């Protein structure tokens with residue numbers, strides 16, 4: 001089976017779905033929504049190529065070491081590589097973890113694609129639809145635009161999870177590099193990244 005092409009992995013985050021989760025960003029997105037927050041994930045070049053089994057082991061270690069309850073797949077576009085991701089999702093669900101998957105496609109399109117059946121069958125919570133910059137999401141967590149839909153594909157979660165607040169996480173590595181994940185309004189991001197302006 002082909003290798004996964006990944007942008008990054010965060011072992012434990014509270015900002016990418018219900019509860020504490022291991023988050024895996026894929027490299028490569030054929031959807032290409034204008035105004036996307038992650039355009040660096042559009043190209044298929046420059047990602048890290050790994051067997052899905054290695055990633056499954058990392059997710060299960062994250063469960064053991066950090067108590068994560070599930071895996072979140074984000075983009076890039078996860079359904080640009082549905083078969084190895086479907087195998088990864090099935091493997092971690094077999095160990096009792098939940099799977100949340102984001103896609104820029106709509107569920108109806110994905111259901112018409114035989115190659116997507118495995119990943120859909122192993123996804124508990126699917127968030128679908130392209131990012132539309134002119135339809136900002138006013139209240140729901142984790143999504144950028146109001147057209148995007150939550151599909152509860154199994155009984156693992158229900159709409160009560162949408163009561164969670166949006167979170168933004170910032171990590172500073174020992175080499176000084178800074179990574180952000182989660183979702184915030186442009187105003188909140190500007191306030192965070194330019195704190196000196198808050199003191200005027």
Ligand code: SF4
Nearest residue numbers: 029032033036076104
């Ligand atoms: S599907 Fe996601 S990663 Fe791809 S362009 Fe749209 S918002 Fe960006």
